[in-house]
Amino acid sequence: MAEKSIEQTKRFTEMVAAKQGWILTKDPAFYDDLVTGLTTNWNRYGYYLCPCRDSEGSREADADVLCPCAYAKGDAETYGHCFCSLYWSPEFARSGKSPSGIPDRRGGS
Ligand code: SF4
Numbered sequence: 001m002a003e004k005s006i007e008q009t010k011r012f013t014e015m016v017a018a019k020q021g022w023i024l025t026k027d028p029a030f031y032d033d034l035v036t037g038l039t040t041n042w043n044r045y046g047y048y049l050c051p052c053r054d055s056e057g058s059r060e061a062d063a064d065v066l067c068p069c070a071y072a073k074g075d076a077e078t079y080g081h082c083f084c085s086l087y088w089s090p091e092f093a094r095s096g097k098s099p100s101g102i103p104d105r106r107g108g109s
Helices: 006-020 028-045 072-079 090-095
Strands: none
Touching: 006 028, 006 072
């Protein structure tokens, strides 16, 4: 599988945000960290495993946490941003608030 570059991953996050109607985190250094994490995960596992979570060992086991994860929509609606705070809802972006730690819904909680 071809390796992804940082630029390709940035384009991926921009595409996801545009498709879902989300805003990318407004913290440039944090954005760079998350993009680096996603790129590293792609090049290690062959898929965009969430940069804030550990792999369960296979693409099938990680299916719920391929970015954008199965929990992102609900978390954006409830908390204003996804678990990693990579993607924000437009309302949250307008609020001027800073992201906070939110519970990880993975695992059925
Ligand atoms: S929490 Fe979900 S949407 Fe946010 S970066 Fe991780 S996988 Fe992507």
